[in-house]
Structures are given as structure tokens and as C-alpha cells.
Amino acid sequence: xxxxxxxxxxxxxxxxxxxxxxxxxGVSVAIExxxxxxxxxxxxxxxxxxxxxxxxxxRPTAGRYWxxxxxxxxxxxxxxxxxxxxxxxxxxxxxxxxxRTTALENVELPLLYAGVSARARRERAGARLAAVGLxxxxxxxxxxxxxxxxxxxxLARALVNDPAVVLADEPTGNLDTRTSLEILGLLxxxxxxxxxxxxxxxxxxxxxxxxxxxxxxxxxLLADERQVPLDAARAIAQRPEEALA
Numbered sequence: 001x002x003x004x005x006x007x008x009x010x011x012x013x014x015x016x017x018x019x020x021x022x023x024x025x026g027v028s029v030a031i032e033x034x035x036x037x038x039x040x041x042x043x044x045x046x047x048x049x050x051x052x053x054x055x056x057x058x059r060p061t062a063g064r065y066w067x068x069x070x071x072x073x074x075x076x077x078x079x080x081x082x083x084x085x086x087x088x089x090x091x092x093x094x095x096x097x098x099x100r101t102t103a104l105e106n107v108e109l110p111l112l113y114a115g116v117s118a119r120a121r122r123e124r125a126g127a128r129l130a131a132v133g134l135x136x137x138x139x140x141x142x143x144x145x146x147x148x149x150x151x152x153x154x155l156a157r158a159l160v161n162d163p164a165v166v167l168a169d170e171p172t173g174n175l176d177t178r179t180s181l182e183i184l185g186l187l188x189x190x191x192x193x194x195x196x197x198x199x200x201x202x203x204x205x206x207x208x209x210x211x212x213x214x215x216x217x218x219x220x221l222l223a224d225e226r227q228v229p230l231d232a233a234r235a236i237a238q239r240p241e242e243a244l245a
Contacts, residue, residue: 002069003030003031004031004032004033004067004068004165005030005031005065005067005165005196006029006030006031006065006066007030007053007054007064008063008064009026009027009028009062010024010027010050010053010063010065011024011025011027011060011061012024012053012058012060012061013061022219023046023049023219024050024053025046025218025219025220026063027046027063027219027220027221028221029214029224031165033194033196034191034196035191035196035211035212036187036196036229037199037212037213038199038200038201038206038207038209038210038212038213038214039198039199039201040207040213040216041202041215041216041217041222042202043202045216045217046216046217046218046219046220047216048169048200049219051169051200053065054067054167055088055167056072056083057080057084059075059080067083067088068165070083085161086114086161088163088164088165088166088167089157089160089163089165089167090166090168090169091151091154091155091158091166091167091168091169091171092154092169092170093169093170093171093173095142095150095151095153095154096154097142097150097154098142099141099143100141101141102141103129103134103137103138103139103140103145103153103156104122104125104126104129104138104139105125106142106153106154106157107125107128107153107157107160108121108122108160109157110157111124111125111161114161125160128156128160129153131156132152132153132156133152134152134153137149146179147174147176148175148179148182151171151172151175151179151183152182152186154171155183159190164196165195165196165197166187166190166196166197166198167198168198168199168200169200170201170202171183171187171199172184172201172203177239178239180206181232181235181236182232182236184206184209185232185236188232188233197210208229208230209230209232210229211226211227211228211229212224
């Protein structure tokens with residue numbers, strides 16, 4: 001079985017007037033099914049460009065990219081949009097929830113774009129909210145939810161289409177320590193069920209909960225290391241003095 005994600009000499013250049021910015025310089029990497037990978041690097045290292053390409057949000061200047069065995073590097077914009085909706089779940093630092101819709105309706109959105117019937121959308125979205133512990137908050141709007149609850153809604157939305165991979169871009173960046181551990185615990189739990197997760201972070205403390213770390217610098221993959229991840233559930237249990245968000 002091929003890797004869930006694989007790149008070969010993946011390159012991305014941006015032209016600013018007469019100047020060319022080499023954002024990604026020939027990155028080759030394979031991520032197997034069921035891995036939990038953290039992508040790290042300082043600002044300008046190429047990690048966000050790499051994530052955008054993995055998420056089919058952009059097209060490479062050169063190189064190849066296989067998602068779930070399909071070569072997607074050369075697909076046009078419409079084809080990439082279909083791949084994104086069907087095969088990739090996104091979680092962002094800012095949550096990106098629609099403020100005037102309920103938690104349930106936010107989770108339903110990818111299914112709406114996919115043409116799923118209203119009844120099936122409600123059932124699947126409700127099941128995903130329950131899976132992240134928010135069944136009782138289905139009718140609440142984002143303004144009625146804590147930051148941690150909003151991120152769990154975003155995670156439920158990322159999962160509702162049964163994606164091949166979840167891409168999480170600084171998912172704990174706006175959360176306190178205890179709530180960050182909650183989200184990491186959910187990601188570890190999902191990974192334990194076989195879901196592939198790629199997490200972008202600039203924090204070593206967050207990357208420590210992944211089982212593999214890709215380190216980028218100056219557009220290149222500088223290091224690829226495996227590690228024994230910290231256990232988020234155990235870390236939460238060691239902080240009994242803090243209330244859940």
C-alpha cells in the first residue's frame with residue numbers, strides 16, 4: 001500500500017516583481033497511513049508553503065505530490081477543490097467558524113458542498129460533534145462557546161467527510177495550556193484509531209506529542225526524526241488544579 005502522502009522534489013517559487021522567492025526547495029518525503037507528524041520550522045522556513053501544497057490549497061512550481069495514491073500536483077483548481085473536500089480535513093488556529101450558524105451547521109458545511117442530503121448531513125454532523133464531546137452544544141453559536149469548544153467544533157467539521165488525512169495548522173495557537181492538551185489528546189485519540197494527522201507548529205512543546213517531526217529551514221527539509229510522543233491524557237491528569245475549558 002502506498003504512503004498516504006508522498007512528495008518528490010516538491011518546489012514552490014513566488015515571483016515578486018523581478019525577484020523570485022524560493023519558498024520550497026525540492027522536498028521529498030513520505031508519510032505513511034496512521035502517522036502523527038509535526039511540521040516545524042521558524043518563520044519563512046517553508047513549513048506553511050509545504051502545508052498549503054499538502055492541502056491542495058496551492059500548486060507546486062515543480063515536483064510531484066501523491067495524496068492517497070493519486071498524483072495531484074498537476075490538477076487544475078476545480079479538481080483540487082474536489083480533492084480537498086473529499087480527502088482532507090483542515091483545522092486552523094483561528095477556528096474559521098461561521099459566527100451566525102450553530103455548531104451543528106458549521107460541522108455540516110463540507111457535506112453541504114458535497115451535495116449530501118439534509119437528513120444525512122444532520123446525522124453525520126451530530127455524530128462527529130458527539131465524538132468530540134459537544135453533542136449538548138450542537139445548537140450553540142460560536143460566540144456561546146469557549147475557545148477550546150470552538151476548536152473541537154472545527155475538528156468535528158474536519159472529520160465529517162471521513163478524510164484520508166487531517167492537516168492542523170497551529171491548532172493550539174489561541175488556546176491556554178490545559179485546553180491545548182485537550183485538543184492534542186483528541187488528536188492522539190483519533191490517531192490511535194488510524195487517522196493520519198499532520199500538524200504545523202513552531203512550538204517544541206506541541207511537537208512533542210507527535211511521533212515524527214519534520215524540521216524545515218530555508219525551504220528545505222532539514223531533519224526527519226521519529227520520537228516517542230508525550231501522552232496528552234497523562235499530561236492532563238497531572239494538572240488537576242486547572243478547570244476544563
